[in-house]
Amino acid sequence: MATILVVDDELGIRALLSEILTDEGHTVELAENAAQARVARERCRPDLVLLDIWMPDVDGITLLKEWGGGGMLTMPVIMMSGHGTIDTAVEATKFGAIAFLEKPITLQKLLRAVEQALVKTVAPRPAPVVGLQSYARSAEMPVHVAPTLGVVQATSMPVSNGLSSEQSFELDRPLREARDAFEKSYFEFHLAKENGSMTRVAEKTGLERTHLYRKLKQLGVDLSRNKRGNGI
Numbered sequence: 001m002a003t004i005l006v007v008d009d010e011l012g013i014r015a016l017l018s019e020i021l022t023d024e025g026h027t028v029e030l031a032e033n034a035a036q037a038r039v040a041r042e043r044c045r046p047d048l049v050l051l052d053i054w055m056p057d058v059d060g061i062t063l064l065k066e067w068g069g070g071g072m073l074t075m076p077v078i079m080m081s082g083h084g085t086i087d088t089a090v091e092a093t094k095f096g097a098i099a100f101l102e103k104p105i106t107l108q109k110l111l112r113a114v115e116q117a118l119v120k121t122v123a124p125r126p127a128p129v130v131g132l133q134s135y136a137r138s139a140e141m142p143v144h145v146a147p148t149l150g151v152v153q154a155t156s157m158p159v160s161n162g163l164s165s166e167q168s169f170e171l172d173r174p175l176r177e178a179r180d181a182f183e184k185s186y187f188e189f190h191l192a193k194e195n196g197s198m199t200r201v202a203e204k205t206g207l208e209r210t211h212l213y214r215k216l217k218q219l220g221v222d223l224s225r226n227k228r229g230n231g232i
Contacts, residue, residue: 001027001176001179002027002046002047003026003027003028003029003047004021004027004046004047004048004049005028005029005030005040005041005046005048005049005050006018006021006029006049006050007032007033007034007037007040007049007051007055008052008080009032009055009056010052013052014030014032017105020111021114023211023214024111025211025218026114027044029044029046033057033058034060034063035057035058037051037063038063041072045075046075048075048114048117048118049076049078050078050101050114051063051078051079051080051097052079052081053080053088054081060081061079061088061092064095065095067096068095068096073096076098076117076118077096077097077098078097078098078101079092079099079100079101080100080102080103081101081103082102082103082104098117099113099116101113118176180219183215184219184221186205187205187212187216187219190204190205191216191223198213
């Protein structure tokens with residue numbers, strides 16, 4: 001999942017977008033003006049920015065130009081506005097925005113725009129081995145790292161349904177892809193271990209069932225092969 005910075009002077013908009021994106025599994029940072037957005041961008045280095053155009057101090061287009069001119073537009077930016085025009089959208093695109101969302105923003109349009117923007121991430125960061133090790137510990141998988149090859153190998157105890165007891169993860173890829181691959185294996189491991197019981201997997205992983213089910217679908221986990229009676 002990604003770190004997304006939401007910049008909007010309206011509290012209600014920030015809260016709504018934060019709730020939706022957090023529910024989708026993303027980490028969300030919030031800023032209500034350009035000054036806070038600058039600080040947040042430097043602190044968390046977001047994978048994506050949702051930037052409102054009309055703000056009281058410095059408007060979104062000006063901030064977009066600033067980032068672009070300073071070589072700081074290292075992440076995709078989606079502009080938002082409740083008073084947008086075609087000219088405004090064209091101007092935003094001209095200065096580096098990859099999409100424009102008109103308020104009120106529908107859930108479907110938001111999620112589609114975010115998904116498409118993350119695919120086009122400009123400067124993917126390498127997956128940190130430490131993060132993968134923490135995932136592996138929670139999945140009861142010892143980790144063996146071959147730093148010269150950029151490969152993490154996780155070994156687990158074999159489980160009853162024949163889940164592979166050893167898997168390798170290629171680190172020479174965008175962070176989001178590496179993390180998704182590991183998360184997919186992590187959930188497949190627990191589904192196999194719990195014989196497909198969503199209830200027990202939710203308890204084991206600390207996720208609410210609805211969020212867990214959505215995440216499994218998002219990661220492309222094949223639930224059919226793990227289903228058993230009332231397990232799902």
